[in-house]
């Protein structure tokens with residue numbers, strides 16, 4: 001790893017959700033849970049198909065899916081502030 005970047009992921013309401021180690025470029029579609037550096041939501045340890053909520057505005061952030069054997073949060077693009085790198 002060396003091409004990655006730490007990004008703040010925020011809810012549209014302004015709440016800081018987590019910090020994510022993003023590899024490569026492009027829009028963030030999903031976030032692997034084991035690459036989340038600081039977790040203000042409690043994503044770590046959630047079950048597959050869990051739908052975590054923003055602690056502030058209670059909107060759904062997305063859904064936890066298993067992607068290539070690792071848990072990842074597939075983001076609800078309507079809830080997350082878009083981040084481009």
Ligand SMILES: [Zn+2]
Pocket residue numbers: 011012013014015054055056057058059
């Ligand atoms: Zn929110």
